[in-house]
Amino acid sequence: MFDGTPRRIVSMWFPRLASDRALRLCPVEGPFALTGRAENTERIFCLNAQAEAQGLHRGMPFAEARAFCPDLRARPADPAGDARQLEGLRRWSLRYCPWAGREGTDGLVLDITGSAHLAGGEAALIADMRARLVRAGFGVRLGLGDTRGAAWALAHHGTGMAIAPPGQGASVLAPLPVAALRLDDDTVTALQRLGLRTIGAVAQAARGPLARRFGPDLLARLDQAFGRAPEAITPLAEPPHYGVRLTLPEPIGLTSDVMAGLARLLDRLCVRLRAQEAGARTLCLTLRRVDRESREVTLRLASAMRDPARILPLFARGVEEVDAGFGIDQLRLEAVGVEPMPVAQIGPAAEAPDRLDNLVTRIGTRIGLDNILRFQPADSHIPERSFTLVPAAGLAPGAPWPRAPRPRPLQLFPPEPVSVQGPAREPAPPATFRWRRMRFATARATGPERIAPEWWVPDPGWRSGLRDYWRVETRQGRRLWLFHTPQMGDWFVQGEFL
Template sequence: MFDGMQRRVVSIWFPRLASDRALRARPLEGPFALTLKHANTNRIHCLNNAAERAGLTRGMPFSDARAFCPDLQSRPADPRADLRFLLTLRRWAVRYCPWVGLEDDDGLVLDITGAAHLFGGESALLMDMRQRLSRAGLTAHIGLGDSRGAAWALARHGEGTAETGQAIDALRDLPVAALRLEDKTIVALGRLGLRTIYDLANAARAPLSRRFGPSLLMRLDQALGEQPEQITPLKDPPHYGVRMTFPDPIGISSDVMAGTERLLIQLCTKLHARETGARILCLTLRRVDQDSQQVELRLARPMRDAARILPLFERGIKDVDAGYGIDQMRLEAVQVEAMPVQQLSHVSTGSKDRLDDLITRIGTRIGLENVQRFLPADSHIPERSFLIAPAAYSAPDSAWVTLRPRPLHIFPANPILGAHIIPTPPKHFRWRRMSFSTARAIGPERIAPEWWLEEDAWRSGVRDYWTVETRQGRRLWLFFTPQSPGWFVQGEFA
């Protein structure tokens, strides 16, 4: 703010932010509403103008809304997407002034002190805002005043402008709800006959302070500009990108690798300063004919070590067509993750780093999602005791905790032939066209099905598992089903 200059604040309220965002993506005609589950009831979260004209309101149960308006179309609400959209609008509002913050979850606040003249005055600035937001399909109410409280009140309860030093004249007829008070305070003031801001401003302050506390008069003074209220702008997210321009074009792979190394050193310095690591890197090579080629590198783990990352770019850079030469290189960390500093120990992590580099190299050829690992799962059912997850997006878990050893190979249960239908392992049996003789049997281990899961293979009931060592050298995992007597092979030990 400039010394001696009256502060001017703009408040932009988006009463239909969520529904406007949804309809921008997929336009519809007629009444429309977004629903959100609250207290086990699906309720109206946000609705368009046509739905409001049909008599629907926010917070109404969705079943009641459909009864009032059979033509109502709906979609589930997405509060996270709404917040991302509001942050996008905040970045757009920076074109008017650098001091922009969020106002609740559906508004923006701008300190335009000393910036209005750049757009031809305050009226021209507000007109430009309204026109741009209207063309974007957004419903917006805008208020302008000397304070944040006055701008908020005008945007939500009147949409107007308070001239410099004339806040009370612009706010006098607005309800006391425009002061951002609690509902119980608004009701209590109404019972005292204080329904407008003018009534409250002319009432005795001492009784109001004793009855309602200091917060009521603080909100009044903030709206009238007699007590300052700060606007906290959001910081722009850090940008992890570096570039280099060459006086003469280059085209040899070794030169491109040398330039990439210099860019990596600069980028990794930024990543290290913010304790983050890159997961996806994008190297853009601009040719002299203004065409560009990109080399994308997806890493198995967050990394910020230039010496380790550089060799991983080699394969992609060799496939680049330099054309008549490359005159600019740009390296950007498209996706980053937290990578805090860790305490050093006597245990070396070299083997883990080499494994991550190997996963990255293989992933660049077949895709990181196709390099998978087995993880233990919390289930005593053999088929459900493990999960398969991409190695790049999962960490190796602790070893499987089992009371009995499990076979290395587990496959769908296969019935065996020539076995007597008795609970003890057969002495002779045939499996997969091979004959076996039992030398030693360990068991049984009874495993019951998980009744809360639908598993067709386990509908027969419990199973009694045996580890059978055959005279032919095979160690098999057999089980017996008492409910419908039969023997099956489900696994083989190494």
């Protein structure tokens, strides 16, 4: 990176990242641990210093840990949240250098070559790192060396804030245990049985027998630690930012002027979205007035879009309601919600969904997208459970509705009892019956269709057991959907055919 300047690498290790993060969110006094399921057993995933002082350790069965420490407080582990926290720490570490990457699931690696003087030297730089992290509630161990392997070894097996002077990495690493070479447990155990317990002892041993006994990985790790083999630091790419801004030389206040500026911003934003094969689902337009106050217009789209001509008219209602005050001198547009939108073939068949999405978006700006629902088929043969209501926005066309074995009524409602008039005609529907204070006479009946309850779903309405459904055409012109419960002998109406 810098000609004639040796590399200087910092390794950050957070030995209790998960528990530190959990305790920052909700502090707990005394022994604390996070638990996770492994090998069909609830085990300790991470724990704080007080729990370790009680003799607990990672991987220990949780039931055994509670027996050793009755006062132990525990919560479920959240590896996804820990990964997000580590990514936040990585972004924070960019204040010290432009090259920062992850080291496993609980560490970071930084290339501070040429940037340590900005903090007053290497010692001052890592002291500042440690002070800020400890103040934020994170326990951290730091190592600084000429190579990535040396920095990792000092962070994990050093004093907690160790520095190897430039060019003296070999002498600093020599007394450290062989586990500091980032080897697997089996290799470490085998080396210790041979009497090679330190990195210096491994470095002085003959390379040929070591290569034949342990393979090339041992010598590769040794050379990386001593700087004889390169080891790159790959910084993570920053996520794309979908925000554009327009600063005006003179304030504007007319809706037409704001829409004209918004059109220019949309053109630039959609170019970025198209380059990343993404589409916007939520857009936020910020209008800064000359009095330094801002007004925001948020647009939620029914589906991912990146067509300026389709998006621009949808902003009109929100822009008209903005109070421009003494004028607006800056417009900022940001796609705060983005979804993948790969390139697809465009044809006449794609026009209908676009028009429907535009309609849903326009209605959603008035009543809210969450209030626009649609029916979705559900995997159940129970009539009232054969569909579900889901938000219509962003819902891709699903599978076609499954064909029922018998016709279903277009109007379905909770079962309503009927009173049978005259003698019952088991198992056929009654000849006359009363429903909703009206008297009906059966003209024709089709059925029965027997439906059994789903025993795995607790539903009080189906505890009576089987149901025999009939399609009944009455002499009064109503076509009803009746069912009979053989266990109770009662009749109910649950739907009507139109």
